[in-house]
Amino acid sequence: MATPGFDFPVLMDTSPEDHSLPAFMVSTARGFLPRQDPVVELPPEFKVVESLLNRMPVKTRTGEPGLLANFTFGPTLDQELLDLSSEVEKYRGDLVVMNTLYRDYSFLASAYLLEPCHERYLRGEPYGLGRQSLPRSIALPIVKIAEIVGFKPFMEYAGSYALFNYRLESLEKGLEYHNLRLIRAFEHGLDPTSSEAGFVLVHIAMVKESGALVEGAVNMLNGSALRHRERFDEGLRTLVEGLRKVNAVMNTMWNRSKPQSYTTFRTFIFGIASQSMFPNGVVYEGVSDEPMSFRGESGANDSMIPLCDNLLQIQMPQTPLTEILKDFRQYRPGNHREFLEAVRESAEKSDLKEFALGDPVSAALYLQALDQVRDFRWRHWCFTREYILKRTMHPTATGGSPIVTWLPNQLQAVMAQMVVTAGYCGAVNGVSDIMDTVDHQRETLRKEVASKPKTLNNQKRAFKHEAAAQVIQNNFTRSRIPWNICITLEDGTVNSYSGTFYGTQLVRDRGEGVVATMTSRHAKQNPVDRRKGESSQSCPKDPDQRAYHLYARIPATDFRQALSEFADYVQKQQASRRPPGQTPAVLEDHDELNIIDQLGLSDDTSAHLPLKTLLLDPAEENVAALGEYLRCRLAEGQGETLFDLGLEDNGESMDFSKEEWEQALQGLDSVCEDIKADYKLLMTRNVGGDVEVGPLNAKETGACGKLILRHRPENVDEVIETRIAVVGNVDAGKSTMLGVLVKGGLDDGRGKARVNLFRHKHEIESGRTSSVGMEIMGFDSKGEVVVSNVAGRKLTWEEIGRRSAKVISFTDLAGHERYLRTTVFGLLSSEPNYCLLMVAANNGLIGMSKEHLGIALALNVPVMVVITKIDICPPQILEQTITQLTKILKSPGARKIPIFIKNREECINTATQFVSRRICPIFQVSNVTGTNLDLVRTFLNILPHHGNYNADAPLEFHVNDTFSVPFVGTVVSGVVKSGVIHTGDTILIGPDSLGQFTTTKVRSIERKRISVPGCSAGQSASLALRNVRRKDVRKGMVVLHKADKPDPATGTIPTPQVYREFVAEVLILSHATTIKTKYQAMLHVGPVSQTCAIIDIDRSYIRTGDRAQVAFRFVQRPEYLTVGDRILFREGRTKGLGIVKSLGYDKSRPLNPEAGKEKGGNGNEV
Secondary structure (H helix, E strand, C coil): CCCCCCCCCEEEECCCCCCCCCCCEECCEEEECCCCCCCCCCCCCHHHHHHHHHHCCCCCCCEEEEEEECCHHHHHHHHHHCHHHHHHHHHHHHHHHHHHHHHHHHHHHHHHHHHHHHHHHCCCCCCCCCCCCCCCCHHHHHHHHHHHHCCCCCCCCCHCCCCCCEEEECCCHCCCHHHHCCCCCCCCCCCCCCCHHHHHHHHHHHHHHHHHHHHHHHHHHHHHHHHCHHHHHHHHHHHHHHHHHHHHHHHCHHCCCHHHHHHHHHHHHHHCCCCCCCEEEEECCCCCCCCCCCCCCCHHHCCCHHHHHHHHCCCCEEEEEEEHHHHHHHHHHHHHHHHHHHHHHHHHCCCCHHHHHCCHHHHHHHHHHHHHHHHHHHHHHHHHHHHHHHCCCCCCCCCCCHHHHHHHHHHHHHHHHHHHHHHHCCCCCCCCHHHHHHHHHHHHHHHHHHHHHHHHHHHHHHHHHHHHHHHHHCCCCCEEEEEEEEEEECCCEEEEEEEEEEEECCCCCCCCEEEEEECCCCCCHHHHHHHHHHCCCCCCCCCCCCCEEEEEEEEEHHHHHHHHHHHHHHHHHHHHCEECCCCCCCCCCCCHHHHHHHHHHCHHHHHHHCHHHHHHHCCCHHHHHHHHHHHHHHHHHEEEEEEEEEEECCCEEEECCHHHHHHHHHHHHHHHHHHHHEEEEEEEEECCCEEEECCCCCCCEEEEEEEEEEECCCCCCCEEEEEEEEECCCCCCCCHHHHHHHHCCCCCCCCCHHHHCCCHHHHHHHCCCCEEEEEEEEEECCEEEECCCCCCCCHHHHHHHHCCCCCEEEEECCCCHHHHHHHHHHHHHHHCCCCEEEEEEECCCCHHHHHHHHHHHHHCCEEEEEEECCCCCCCHHHHHHHHHHHHHHCCCCCCEEEECCHHHHHHHHHHHCCCCCCEEEEEECCCCEEEEEEEEHHHHHHHHCCCCCCCCCCCCCEEEEEECCCCEEEEEEEEEEEEEEECEEEEEECCCCCCCEEEEEEEEEEEECCEEEEECCCCCEEEEECCCCHHHCCCCEEECCCCCCCCCCCCCCCCCEEEEEEEEEEECCCCCCEEEEEEEEHHHHHEEEEEEEEEEEECCCEECCEEEEEEECCCCCEEEECCCCCCEEEEEEEEEEEEEEEEEECCCCCCCCCHHCCCCCCCCCC
């Protein structure tokens, strides 16, 4: 396609059958995609490579765990793979097959080198070091292949990981997104619905649109060279339209690859240059004795935006970051590099930018092209924020660039050029809108870049103890040197850590408040130094008899953050929770991605039609579009949603008049009827009426209102369920409050309301709860409390369940210290979505209230507080209680933002934002006078859905109570942790005292005492079991589906694995002395409550504030556990919390190998 202006040979016909040409050649038909679809299978000479790659992923094509799931890929490759360099020579002339070999060998190389880092990452540890050498069996072939095809001998974006790594499910459907599948993957990518597949396939779908970019670029260059304005403008229009399509596809990344999942497979696409995992690069055995360094797979190596940079002559500032950009150019297919260089030279030769700015229309089109590049880079920056910066402490991109400054460096250059270009556009429409966006984003970017270093520092402080270990790791590179870390708090507490790293030197005075010193083991120490070392484990033996010690003085207030910080860490580790034999599950947390809302990056294709038009224009297509919009909103909110009538999705006012608002409300009412939903008006502004709260400010004149929309459930299965655990000190008024809420009426001040909630005679006599009580409160689809129409009559659970669209299940827990075990069991076994802490106004936060609050914080459950008895509390005492509560909630241990709810507007706004765990709403109520009880009911009505459950995972039902029901038999109640269960299912329930499971069938299922055909993850239910005696079941058992297929390896039906021993990472919250092996405590894991003994610790002993690896053994019987389960152990009051890291315990691999060499007693030191 040579022309007088631009003579680079851009292909019109890609000649897919010709294998003598390189796989990657630029064309107008396929853009930067390979000339032909990639080869899927390797030639027969490489069947061993094919076999390894098929068995490699964490989840293989058959769904079974692969070698990377068991961390056995490296040893297996070392054993099976031979050097096949001689076989490579057979295909030297077939460049397409050579590209296939390059792809597959690069996957082998990355998996081999980074497997140890992946293992550490899943354990919640820093990446550490990867394997520092690549075996000959990979190194020799990949170097030879890379030389032939023109790539670097390491994984690249185009040649291996992305653009040459897809296959078509159906040839007829071509490159449609849903027809694309990955050929190779590291984690779950062979499943097209996985985040890894979405990440790669979205890139392929984007590049599919690049043909228009190539065509537009050629026309622009020719038009500029020939000074042909019409041809130039046509090329610009083609380019802009192509970029719009690319950006539209890019925006689907949010749904197709979840931010929470990215960092798990990201480990495998790091490079071996400028990365802490490979401080000196990697030795390619048989190639060179000197380490080699190559950048990793990166979207920055794509050719679309670099094409625009060169074509539009975007001036990058001359900084070290720009040099990185130039280095990235070497990691593209050779033909792509030549094409981009030819574009750059042609644009400079013809002064393309000057020609574009010479005409207002051309300048405006040129500005639109720059705007699309800005949009692309801004979205890339948003991805970086949500996928990386919020979720990892590793601030280096996979390609080795510094994330925080790398992307803004390019984005700022684009926006600077847009500012200049706008001055040449004259009065062309749309320019001002584009520049308004630029002005806003420049300021936003400046603030974000300035805040990111602080954010990264805060993330590191959240891992205070690991940070000290990271200082050691960052300063040692290759020598094997033992180390101890002694962290000394200002209050005198000393915590210690030890281990071994590979290094050559120790940098002194690295980091604020951290002093590194080298001391001899046998050197004399003064008394102060000896006391510092008393809690340190002695280092492993070393030939030079030296050990490195790091002493860090940390403010005591930082230590008091340990509880909340460790709770956050445990919450992140829940992503690794999985049943034995299952691959890690992905935790779908619902943290708000504010940047998406602020920038309008929604996938909603109807965004081009303003919501105001849908509400006011009665056209049939608008009514249908509004109905679909509301269905999506309801689905996102699990059956309910808050809707701002009069505000756009981005929060801007629609400036409704009162008449327009009423018209919109009527239209909304009609659509709700069509989609079988109801609504309740919560509050209005500038409308008037009973729920009017007044304008937001003096400038706000438009009518608007907040409504709650709720789906009408057709059966009990569709009822929204929210579980709330009610805790607080004895006599705080917990049962009384629930009695008033769920039974209606007010209390008489002498316990009238609470009597109906008690389950035992002694509870009625003492007025104190001693068991786990359950009560429910229902709201219908219109947001009204479900109560009896007959005064004084109480509805049954069945009546409430059938008439409700949303049910609040309260777990009433005991407040007295003697019943703490029951309270802890209720908190852990009921899987609460929220925790309601009751505080008596005349007593304050005393006794067990603090213990309960600490447990709720450890479980990372959102907390709300109700201050009761304000009718009998003197004002000054109430003020003292509020001051005390505020101080505790704001403390480093809680890190809550207390919000006192005093009116309807504050109540609604706080409930809307309660998805954030940082917020803690506080109500002041009286159960006798009824003060503020209506605010509590309103808050509960609009409380958002909270919790993450996987109905597609295998069944796991936790038993938290057992019953024997006449004419029914044995019934077990509990919560479905994952999966789905139906009436008639064959199940296993156990383990018993011998660790065995009993096979039975589900006779019937009830939810809220209503018979249902089944229940799914996140729902509480009761199961009636066939032919099982009540004495054979207990609290803490688990219900699983019975496997129906034999294990291919053994030929037998697999049975669930139970364990008496396990290893957990724990944080000691409070203990008077030290804890050693043989220490016993009551341990809680979900509904399991059993005495456990410590059988091993990764140091001599642990004490308050220590964080350690500990091996536990159940004293009575084995239990069903999974990696990622949260544990809590106590001896009277809570002593520590933690998370299960591994199941079983190998005595031959003790956590503390030096323990056997040391003398000293075991157990609890007095």
